[in-house]
Amino acid sequence: xxxxxxxxxxxxxxxxxxxxxxxxxxxxxxxxxxxxxxxxxxxxxxxxxxxxxxxxxxxxxxxxxxxxxxxxxxxxxxxxxxxxxxxxxxxxxxxxxxxxxxxxxxxxxxxxxxxxxxxxxxxxxxxxxxxxxxxxxxxxxxxxxxxxxxxxxxxxxxxxxxxxxxxxxxxxxxxxxxxxxxxxxxxxxxxxxxxxxxxxxxxxxxxxxxxxxxxxxxxxxxxxxxxxxxxxxxxxxxxxxxxxxxxxxxxxxxxxxxxxxxxxxxxxxxxxxxxxxxxxxxx
Numbered sequence: 001x002x003x004x005x006x007x008x009x010x011x012x013x014x015x016x017x018x019x020x021x022x023x024x025x026x027x028x029x030x031x032x033x034x035x036x037x038x039x040x041x042x043x044x045x046x047x048x049x050x051x052x053x054x055x056x057x058x059x060x061x062x063x064x065x066x067x068x069x070x071x072x073x074x075x076x077x078x079x080x081x082x083x084x085x086x087x088x089x090x091x092x093x094x095x096x097x098x099x100x101x102x103x104x105x106x107x108x109x110x111x112x113x114x115x116x117x118x119x120x121x122x123x124x125x126x127x128x129x130x131x132x133x134x135x136x137x138x139x140x141x142x143x144x145x146x147x148x149x150x151x152x153x154x155x156x157x158x159x160x161x162x163x164x165x166x167x168x169x170x171x172x173x174x175x176x177x178x179x180x181x182x183x184x185x186x187x188x189x190x191x192x193x194x195x196x197x198x199x200x201x202x203x204x205x206x207x208x209x210x211x212x213x214x215x216x217x218x219x220x221x222x223x224x225x226x227x228x229x230x231x232x233x234x235x236x237x238x239x240x241x242x243x244x245x246x247x248x249x250x251x252x253x254x255x256x257x258x259x260x261x262x263x264x265x266x267x268x269x270x271x272x273x274x275x276x277x278x279x280x281x282x283x
Contacts, residue, residue: 001124002097008032009125020256024067026127027253030137031067032158034060037117037137038071039160040091047087049079050141051150052166053175055202061153061166064205066198066254070138074167076145081113088117088139101134108140115139147171147217173206174217177231181238182223195242197250197265203235204268207275212282232279239272 001009011032012025020028034056041047054072058064075081085103092101101119108114117137122128125135149168155161167175179199218226226234244265251261 004033004036004096005098005121005124013126017256021253021258022127023253024256025125026122026135027069028067029121029125029127029135030069031059033119033135033137034068034071035158035160036096037088037091037139038155038157038164039162040088040095041073042162042164044087046079047081047084048163048165049077050075050165051077051148052164053146053148053172055198057166058169058172058202058205060155060157061164062169062172064202066201066251068254070140073139073141074146074148075141075143078143081141085115088115092117092119100132111143113141113143115141146175147214147220149214168214169206169211170214171217173211174214174221176202176206177213177218177226177235178222181226181231181234194246194249197247198254200239200242200247200268201251201254201264204271204275207272207279210275210278210282228279228282232276235272236276239269242269 008029012028017025017028038052038060041050051074052060052072053074054070055064055066056068056071059066059068085105088103089101092098096119098119098121101117104116104118106114106116115138117139118134119137120132120134122133122135123131127133127135148171150165151168152163152165154163176199179196180203183196183199184194213228213231215228218228218231247265247268248261251264252258255261
């Protein structure tokens with residue numbers, strides 16, 4: 001077992017998480033691994049031009065209060081990624097000291113490319129009895145020319161130092177507003193269309209912090225143009241249709257204590273109503 005894998009195993013299996021589900025600890029392991037993959041990207045002469053965004057960006061840069069499991073980048077600058085898969089395999093083998101890893105590449109919807117690093121560490125992490133079972137960590141890269149304000153922030157995370165190029169908080173918030181209004185998702189045995197619980201969790205988190213949305217992004221990046229006022233009105237209408245059970249499906253694995261998620265989904269509509277008052281005067 002390599003040093004990094006050993007450290008992650010010790011953290012996710014500590015007494016602090018003794019009551020947490022195996023699914024939470026699996027995602028927590030990815031949350032720790034993310035710091036090392038970001039270190040690789042932002043200390044590479046070419047890949048550091050990629051622009052970090054999404055929920056994991058909110059966590060790493062702005063301390064979003066939930067764990068995350070994927071990495072999203074904007075590649076509107078057109079960085080050549082032809083060798084990314086090979087470079088990731090080399091990094092995992094030589095830097096993280098993990099043998100037998102591979103990277104699966106595929107092209108998704110809306111021109112999004114996905115690289116999935118598959119690392120045979122589940123048994124070493126105490127998450128599986130199968131020595132060949134792999135932990136999957138997704139890196140998604142969009143070439144869509146999004147509206148955004150770009151910043152650079154120095155980060156020290158899990159012993160790794162890097163300067164990260166990323167969307168600012170206002171752009172992340174606007175992206176989350178659009179996701180809440182327009183994104184649907186399938187999960188569960190019935191494969192029904194649902195909202196994504198983490199989108200609504202993140203929305204409430206931004207609103208609680210009184211972040212002002214990027215108005216240009218609201219106007220240009222959705223299926224229809226929004227203003228802050230029209231977006232809040234649309235959210236107030238949409239939130240009435242959101243079912244607690246849908247939120248629980250997505251949110252429960254992201255927190256160590258189930259009771260926190262249960263209390264959150266009981267109260268989030270009231271919190272939205274309270275925090276939305278600020279945006280009536282800010283709009």
